[in-house]
Amino acid sequence: MTRLRIAEIFGPTIQGEGALIGEPTVFIRAGGCDYRCSWCDSMHAVDSAFRDTWAPMEPAQVWEQVRDLSGGVPLTVSISGGNPAIQDFAPVIAMGKAEGYRFACETQGSVARPWFADLDMLVLSPKPPSSDQVVDWDAFEACVQAGRGAGQTVIKIVIFDDRDYQWAQDAAARHPELPLYLQPGNPEVDPDVPVAAQDVADRLLWLVEKVTADRWFRPRVLPQLHVMLWGNLRGV
Amino acid sequence: MTRLRIAEIFGPTIQGEGALIGEPTVFIRAGGCDYRCSWCDSMHAVDSAFRDTWAPMEPAQVWEQVRDLSGGVPLTVSISGGNPAIQDFAPVIAMGKAEGYRFACETQGSVARPWFADLDMLVLSPKPPSSDQVVDWDAFEACVQAGRGAGQTVIKIVIFDDRDYQWAQDAAARHPELPLYLQPGNPEVDPDVPVAAQDVADRLLWLVEKVTADRWFRPRVLPQLHVMLWGNLRGV
Numbered sequence: 401m402t403r404l405r406i407a408e409i410f411g412p413t414i415q416g417e418g419a420l421i422g423e424p425t426v427f428i429r430a431g432g433c434d435y436r437c438s439w440c441d442s443m444h445a446v447d448s449a450f451r452d453t454w455a456p457m458e459p460a461q462v463w464e465q466v467r468d469l470s471g472g473v474p475l476t477v478s479i480s481g482g483n484p485a486i487q488d489f490a491p492v493i494a495m496g497k498a499e500g501y502r503f504a505c506e507t508q509g510s511v512a513r514p515w516f517a518d519l520d521m522l523v524l525s526p527k528p529p530s531s532d533q534v535v536d537w538d539a540f541e542a543c544v545q546a547g548r549g550a551g552q553t554v555i556k557i558v559i560f561d562d563r564d565y566q567w568a569q570d571a572a573a574r575h576p577e578l579p580l581y582l583q584p585g586n587p588e589v590d591p592d593v594p595v596a597a598q599d600v601a602d603r604l605l606w607l608v609e610k611v612t613a614d615r616w617f618r619p620r621v622l623p624q625l626h627v628m629l630w631g632n633l634r635g636v
Numbered sequence: 637m638t639r640l641r642i643a644e645i646f647g648p649t650i651q652g653e654g655a656l657i658g659e660p661t662v663f664i665r666a667g668g669c670d671y672r673c674s675w676c677d678s679m680h681a682v683d684s685a686f687r688d689t690w691a692p693m694e695p696a697q698v699w700e701q702v703r704d705l706s707g708g709v710p711l712t713v714s715i716s717g718g719n720p721a722i723q724d725f726a727p728v729i730a731m732g733k734a735e736g737y738r739f740a741c742e743t744q745g746s747v748a749r750p751w752f753a754d755l756d757m758l759v760l761s762p763k764p765p766s767s768d769q770v771v772d773w774d775a776f777e778a779c780v781q782a783g784r785g786a787g788q789t790v791i792k793i794v795i796f797d798d799r800d801y802q803w804a805q806d807a808a809a810r811h812p813e814l815p816l817y818l819q820p821g822n823p824e825v826d827p828d829v830p831v832a833a834q835d836v837a838d839r840l841l842w843l844v845e846k847v848t849a850d851r852w853f854r855p856r857v858l859p860q861l862h863v864m865l866w867g868n869l870r871g872v
Contacts, residue, residue: 422856422858424857581658597837601865605865612649612660615648617648617712625859
């Protein structure tokens, strides 16, 4: 089997954001990304300059590490990145599901994969204008289609400013049938700079006030709990 | 129809805790409670000393106020308290559902009501030892049964200390089929005392470390976002 490029495997901790917020989770962070978001908080899993730190691993090695970290007790495994969809995680998912583990995947929705249908939760996060990326909506639609067999597909959008917020309303309107999560952006991405929980709270408040003032009651609005708890520290 | 005793109706804001965390919500806080939890954060809706502040309202008046606050745009309505189950919210729920609103109810599970079956979300919060209350498990079972027709029933347990944590494991084991949410307790309940978001984060971290160390992967572990955002201020 093809080896996977893995930036880090860590946990168990709780999922800090989105539909599975609070859920005990082991994270597999894949190395490599087809995007270069201006505010990326995981450049160590994105930029080729870090490529030497991405371990080439057989799927069975990846799976063994997840099993070790969780003591063989089934839980939710979140495959993130980078963009994990540029690699083939089908073998890892098959190994884990055979032992009762559940799988979530977070991707921007630029590359569709058949293994999306094997997931318990597919989180599609189209990137707003502040990222300086341009969404390919045909590719995004292909991801939604590929996820039809998944337990659930949701949309999560990060919001940094008013322009992102307007964009999110249009983007979400493409799929009124999918649960929607909004998350205030985190402008501080240096792991060495501490983040004040109060700053996370203040950014959440800004977004809560926007949706309630507009009576836009569809999205759930959630912070990044891990940033509250650990700032931008890696591996938690 | 019998009048309802209502402590406050407020929103829209986001649900700060539990299964619907982040969900835009209007809250109906019922006045009156059969419990007296040592750390109650809503004594203004519990203690008879506040009874004069509970408005006697016809169900239609309650409903009109919810509709006004939400501008007639359907959203989730959370009925809390006090213990809302000591009153009859069936008429309010019927009025709201006819207009496309969704209903959640938060109760300790001491009084079962047929209208639990009309809810989209029934949150049962049995109180741990630190509350100085004693759970009547027969009454709790009756609540679980009454909620069988609801969209979803979940258990939420507040944890202040190690004893509560042990108790939560036993309590949750009674219903392995129900989603489980754990929430660190908030020892500061004075609305005039500001709460540091960092303190909320620290208490969450304590609980996250307990469940992950024990490999107890069933519960979701979540903070009270509203306490992060507004401290103990009422009406938000």
